[in-house]
Amino acid sequence: TPETAERTAVPGVATGLAVTGAGGEVLFVEASLADPETGSTGVSLTGQLGEVMKESAQIALSYLRSHGAELELPVSDLKDRGVHVHVPAGAVPKDGPSAGVTMVTALGSLLSGRPVRAEVAMTGEVSLTGRVLPIGGVKQKLLAAQRAGASTVLLPKRNEPDLDDVPAEVREALEIHLVSDVREVLELALSPANAPRPVTLAAGA
Amino acid sequence: TPETAERTAVPGVATGLAVTGAGGEVLFVEASLADPETGSTGVSLTGQLGEVMKESAQIALSYLRSHGAELELPVSDLKDRGVHVHVPAGAVPKDGPSAGVTMVTALGSLLSGRPVRAEVAMTGEVSLTGRVLPIGGVKQKLLAAQRAGASTVLLPKRNEPDLDDVPAEVREALEIHLVSDVREVLELALSPANAPRPVTLAAGA
Amino acid sequence: TPETAERTAVPGVATGLAVTGAGGEVLFVEASLADPETGSTGVSLTGQLGEVMKESAQIALSYLRSHGAELELPVSDLKDRGVHVHVPAGAVPKDGPSAGVTMVTALGSLLSGRPVRAEVAMTGEVSLTGRVLPIGGVKQKLLAAQRAGASTVLLPKRNEPDLDDVPAEVREALEIHLVSDVREVLELALSPANAPRPVTLAAGA
């Protein structure tokens, strides 16, 4: 959708899938790095995140701090630049581990300067070694992805059996990738490095 | 009004719109930077702000820390000068994300040394990438803006449908700008750089 | 009174006015700066202060950190010397924003080395830009000031209408100044720079 395309037009924003009392929903994970000239360091987490979701953000950061160089990401940027991860809307409490892959993707996008593909939505817990662990609410999340106009969805491989419960027309309308390592997520979700999408200062050199 | 004009006469103060049990209301967001000679650093948030409103202030600061240089703001000032954001009155609890644009504007005014136009009031959640997200209470807020003598109001574009509920005479009395990026807010709200309004030390060199 | 004169004989102590369940009362705000040789830094707030009153102290400090140089105060003293603001009696809980002007005055007295005039009592919320905002309990506070032997009282200009409720004999016995900026408070409350009152090491060189 235009909304999703606009939100993800800059590096550092990834589209996640959540389940609320009212069904599935799309949410955006936003990440930023402070200009080193501001002297800001440390990590800020906002969006009324619960304990488990804050831990997901810590895990995402630690994953990139230990595996980022392997992924050719400029991890030394994390040294002198404060990191902020925010999940709008600001007044809505959110919790759970299933935004793990979305957080790694938003941060990986920011560090690489490669925007996340507008058509990709994702869900999955991430472990500290980058494994993608299963989540709940597969059916509602796929319905929400379709409703929001996503054409590609990244799901944990260990959630494959849950696809049986998803209406065939939804499964067919979506390109569903089953992933077991967050590197696959990054490969599928990030635009190519030289794509012509606009790049903000926050993500560039 | 004279009150609003006096409050916003110095850089660092922006006029926001809030909704309380008693209807709409004008509030002032005040920002200050410590003199570097005081050795003060860090961020202080006062005014009995709730969790969500404190997060709004963190988001506003992170937005300026990552996008300030693009906006030609002297972001290195943030390095050696403690930031304080206060929302009078001091004893009244306040919460919610809708002062986001007002916080970015107060801080942008302070950094630029350009006072906020006395006739401008505003409301809107801000995301970490600077998008202006919709808020509630449009009707009460516009009535409050008019009552307080504001002639220009900045509203989230995604709140456009809510204008249908606003009395026509209010809509006509006010110049309403629908905005989707906080850069538009800064352009519309800040006085020109060379305006003859007084500039305090806190915002100057 | 002798009590007030003794308490305010040294720079760093200002006489405020408060309202308790038992009517109006005089309170003393005391401020000190650590000897730089002690290596002490940071801010201590004591006197069983509630959240709002602690925020008042933060606002008073931030006001002086950003506007102190304009006021020709040696703000660099704040860099290497820990600040302590205390409000006796130590076991009595206190709260509210109305000691704001008293806190700015105690700190301004300390930094300038100019004791506060023994005959002056004051009340008023302070904003981050130094505006004096209205407070409650005007009648009880003026009665308390008179009882304690103060001859001069500084009140927020926006509390002018409340003077109608104050007995004429009290209004006439007191010299009441209505103020709208904390700079007026400092001008009215501080003794001249070269007055012969004793100056302690904490405030001098």
Place this chain on the structure above:
Amino acid sequence: TPETAERTAVPGVATGLAVTGAGGEVLFVEASLADPETGSTGVSLTGQLGEVMKESAQIALSYLRSHGAELELPVSDLKDRGVHVHVPAGAVPKDGPSAGVTMVTALGSLLSGRPVRAEVAMTGEVSLTGRVLPIGGVKQKLLAAQRAGASTVLLPKRNEPDLDDVPAEVREALEIHLVSDVREVLELALSPANAPRPVTLAAGA
């Protein structure tokens, strides 16, 4: 099992045994070290760990900080690299001291670059001097180990009497080692230094 083999294929992951309301269970303790270029330091503990389990992680770290050099581990790595210990699944609360040996093993594996043997599961409290103290739930834990495909289990020597309650066929199917010092655990659990298993950057040079 393939799951266990995949999880422990990289240094820094050890297989523990826990008891929940639903019986015994396998859990994985994951450890990572930040790339020194990220400037990250300190310790993060995630996985909804309770107080006692967080203390276990502190004990494991202190054990290695004081005894690591004796064990020929490169403890200076701990100086400039933030440590993170995580226990998936992220949303499941966990507590108790019995993951102590698993935490020492995960961290010892990470520091040595030697992956933990896929067939080894373990349980035991660790003291600050490295002694292995007894735990509860021996029977359920051995059943869980067998169910998960582990062939070797490390148990506290002081739990030897509890083996009487374990079905003979389980005891025979498993190679059970009774240990009293965590050094025995490391010797039995870590793969040889030159084994051909893949080594990630986080653990290597």
Place this chain on the structure above:
Amino acid sequence: TPETAERTAVPGVATGLAVTGAGGEVLFVEASLADPETGSTGVSLTGQLGEVMKESAQIALSYLRSHGAELELPVSDLKDRGVHVHVPAGAVPKDGPSAGVTMVTALGSLLSGRPVRAEVAMTGEVSLTGRVLPIGGVKQKLLAAQRAGASTVLLPKRNEPDLDDVPAEVREALEIHLVSDVREVLELALSPANAPRPVTLAAGA
């Protein structure tokens, strides 16, 4: 008594007077400074102290940090040496502001290397400027002082009226000094600088 003499034989210990449910009581305030070689800094407060009593300790320290040089105390010792104030017995909760003078005295004794006179007991709130403010329980405290073998008691001058309620034989058995400034307390309580009492390393060079 021998107990009091032994407790106060080293610099850094002063005898205070408290009131509990069971009447008056003697308590000892102990202060220590870390050896600079330990690298320890900061302030520790122990003895199950309540909020108000912890604030008393902060006030005592700030008083000495700002007025210590006037009193010819080596305040630079506070820079590189962690301060610890403890009030045995460790398991008994204690609160209230009336140990203020005792805390200043224990710290003043420690810094000066002059032990507190064994025969002196004291009570009084201290303000940040060193004024001695009135306290409660005068009668019970004097009885306790006598019972514990103290011959000299230091009381706030503003408690003079409370002496009417004290039995004449108690008043006559004790040398009671009414004090209004903590400097008087230090003068009366500390042994002469060259007294032959033993001096520990913590207080000496």
Place this chain on the structure above:
Amino acid sequence: TPETAERTAVPGVATGLAVTGAGGEVLFVEASLADPETGSTGVSLTGQLGEVMKESAQIALSYLRSHGAELELPVSDLKDRGVHVHVPAGAVPKDGPSAGVTMVTALGSLLSGRPVRAEVAMTGEVSLTGRVLPIGGVKQKLLAAQRAGASTVLLPKRNEPDLDDVPAEVREALEIHLVSDVREVLELALSPANAPRPVTLAAGA
């Protein structure tokens, strides 16, 4: 007993005596110092210690920080090496001041490299000046010491009257030392400096 001998075989472990709902009990206080190469500093306290017991550990450390040099302990080791004090079992909550002497002894053993004698058990509150203050549960503690195979027990001198309640056969089986200063405890409890017991790296050079 073999258990006690094994636990105290390394410097840094001392045997204490506690009282629980189920009678007297032996507990071990373990202390460790991080290898300076790990960059670890600060103090960790684990074992589900309550507030009073955590304060005992702070007091023990402060005692050694101010008096350690007098005792010829290498206190500068505390500067660059994080200290950890742990009291197994990890899941059992513990509280009270009576482990004070045991904590000083464990830390003194660690710093001196002298193991604690296996046959010595102890109990007593410690003050900041090293005085040994009385504790409760003398009878149960002595019974527990005997049961655990200790032949020597160190008790506060001020608990002497409580020995009347201890069965004569227990009193005779044990060598009981009544102590009033923690230096006596260290002299009685630590093995001679050149004893042939093994010394770990944590305590050696």
